[in-house]
Amino acid sequence: MNRQQEWGCLLVDDPLCGQSQLISLQKALSDQGGKVDCFTPQGHESFYEQLQRSYQQIRRDEAVNGILGRGLGCDCALALAGQLPTDRLILLEPLEWHGSGFEFLRRIQSYARRGAAFCIADVLVIPGPRTSFSLIRWFQRCLSNSRLTIAEPSQPGKTKREEIIKIAILHYLRHGVLPKSLAENAEMCIIYA
16 A cells, blocks of 8 residues: 555643543544544553553554644654654644643653654644744754744634644645645745744
8 A cells, every 4th residue: 555545643632631632633534544543641651651652553664654742742742753753743732831740741841852853753833822932943943853844824713723724734644745725825824944
């Protein structure tokens, strides 16, 4: 089977959000033929060991393999992509962790930031309303061995924005670029870094 047709993606939601916000995205991607799973921590292993195991269950040598992180889950996704073979990395509405407690988040963020240069995946960053400009600059500076694309969907309304993001994510996972139709119109502003 053609490498472009076979693909999989691990979805890593913000570990502090409680119930996953990525269920509808998982369904949309699965409906398009991808092997897609949402990471859900459980059991006695450490958070990061469970994360690694979940990605290894999705990953296949003959396929395009992707990881999508949302919010604070972006650091988890970046840590995996810097350590394990990854073709596509999508950072959806990335945030920085500045809170107290949750030591595992601080450790993962530190590990991800130190190892960012080891990430050689194609990276798509889709900032959200709480994504800081300094974090975007950090991605541009530190993901030096990745092909980085920063895409900002316009704010036409929440439902339309979500649909635009789903289309962009699907196309990026399968082809490594955003769909030309989005790149050429006002619904998506793209910065190639």
